Amino acid sequence: MGQSLVIVNSADIMDEFDKQGANYSDRPVLQMAGELVGFNNGMGLLRYGPRLRAYRKHFSRFVGPNKPIQSHQPLIEEETRKFLRRTVENSGDLSHNLRKLAGSIILNLTYGYKAEDGQDKFVDLVEHHNKVFSLAAKPGVFLVDVLPWLKYLPEWLPGTGFLKLAREWRKTAEETANTPYAYTESQMAAGTALTSLVSTGLEDDEANHSPEYLRDLKWAAASMYGGGADTTVSIEYAFFLAMILFPEVQKKAQAEIDAVVGNDRLPTFADMPHLPYVNAVTTELLRWNSVAPLGVPHAAVEDSDGHINGYFIPKGAVIVTNLWNMLHDPESYPDPFKFDPERHLGPNPQRDVRKICFGFGRRICPGMHLADASVYSCIAMSLAVFNIEKALDSHGVPITPVHENTNSLISFPKPFECTIKPRSEKAYSLITEL
Numbered sequence: 001m002g003q004s005l006v007i008v009n010s011a012d013i014m015d016e017f018d019k020q021g022a023n024y025s026d027r028p029v030l031q032m033a034g035e036l037v038g039f040n041n042g043m044g045l046l047r048y049g050p051r052l053r054a055y056r057k058h059f060s061r062f063v064g065p066n067k068p069i070q071s072h073q074p075l076i077e078e079e080t081r082k083f084l085r086r087t088v089e090n091s092g093d094l095s096h097n098l099r100k101l102a103g104s105i106i107l108n109l110t111y112g113y114k115a116e117d118g119q120d121k122f123v124d125l126v127e128h129h130n131k132v133f134s135l136a137a138k139p140g141v142f143l144v145d146v147l148p149w150l151k152y153l154p155e156w157l158p159g160t161g162f163l164k165l166a167r168e169w170r171k172t173a174e175e176t177a178n179t180p181y182a183y184t185e186s187q188m189a190a191g192t193a194l195t196s197l198v199s200t201g202l203e204d205d206e207a208n209h210s211p212e213y214l215r216d217l218k219w220a221a222a223s224m225y226g227g228g229a230d231t232t233v234s235i236e237y238a239f240f241l242a243m244i245l246f247p248e249v250q251k252k253a254q255a256e257i258d259a260v261v262g263n264d265r266l267p268t269f270a271d272m273p274h275l276p277y278v279n280a281v282t283t284e285l286l287r288w289n290s291v292a293p294l295g296v297p298h299a300a301v302e303d304s305d306g307h308i309n310g311y312f313i314p315k316g317a318v319i320v321t322n323l324w325n326m327l328h329d330p331e332s333y334p335d336p337f338k339f340d341p342e343r344h345l346g347p348n349p350q351r352d353v354r355k356i357c358f359g360f361g362r363r364i365c366p367g368m369h370l371a372d373a374s375v376y377s378c379i380a381m382s383l384a385v386f387n388i389e390k391a392l393d394s395h396g397v398p399i400t401p402v403h404e405n406t407n408s409l410i411s412f413p414k415p416f417e418c419t420i421k422p423r424s425e426k427a428y429s430l431i432t433e434l
């Protein structure tokens, strides 16, 4: 249909695009999810320009590297301890417990909101929002994504059910942006607000206050959950799968924690520099379980200046990065389906995974430092106190799960069963005395 599409399969070529990042950091227009439902207010679908820079500034100030992210370590540790406790009480609900963990951290950081134990209204709201986004943005589902003029048809015309659906979904998108934001405003008015991305933004001088500034702050905040929840859950869920499939990795990581941290306390962020193998497990998870197998599509702002890998890239071309392929390239990662943290250690580690899995250019994932911190905390604490093993079937035979991922923008390991038990009496009391 006249649309140029560039599929990038190699990390070297992605680096070429990265070097000219400003020209390749637009997003294609999605008619259903973006224009009709309104997700184009969220960072992920926002066109390249000053508004995007405003959003990214909120992120880097609050969850950027070094000081910003370090200031959130106590919160991340506290929420992870709650996760351990929930897991020991109900280990059968791993996926739900991980959602609660990621959701609680993000809602607290974004809005200063403390999620309730059990069902929580804001966690439910934002989870619903993420589901709606996946449905609306799924390629090949809505004809209007191919024939944009369909959006101008009147709603009463037969065959235009997508317009009514878009109107309903738009309400969800707006409610998700407005309701938790209004919560922070009301807490600030009462003088009881916790520091958060939104409260920091509202305290900024700039917040006196162009309507555009406030609009962008509100939608940048909504993008935290949109970008951060499913991605983190996918990696942490994959961790439990990897520990069942590669028990020798689990033993080695536990031995490192036992030697460095001991058995009398849980690992903290202060231990992180002394746990190279555990850190390599995180890196290997980011490689082995491609959270965003095809990244998020970029678009070219202008015609390419010269050629990239011999190709002229026209203005408007859509660029899809096959991150899965890059992360499983046997030249960069020999025996790519093996979960092998060692490949990231020693004097000659294999290719830097983080320069691939978080995308490229001016759209590179702005939540990567939060992702790293959340995953470290979850896996280091879980390894310290739990043994993660295969579940048994009704005859007592261990069930070996298959490593298969869902086919979606954010990809998860398909559901699997496992057994999670405290490693010892001491481990049990460490979890429950919290």
Ligand code: HEM
Pocket: 043, 044, 045, 046, 063, 223, 224, 225, 226, 227, 228, 229, 231, 232, 235, 291, 292, 295, 296, 297, 298, 357, 358, 359, 360, 361, 362, 363, 364, 365, 366, 367, 368, 370, 371
């Ligand atoms: C393991 C965890 C994560 C992975 C693998 C991941 C990966 C990615 C990738 C591949 C992109 C697209 C980059 C591009 O367009 O080239 C992206 C974008 C994004 N991520 Fe993440 N992400 C993770 C966690 C997070 C977290 C925790 C947050 C928020 C706190 C977050 C927020 C975002 C946002 C808002 C965007 C859109 C950025 C833009 O369009 O400018 N991500 N992420």
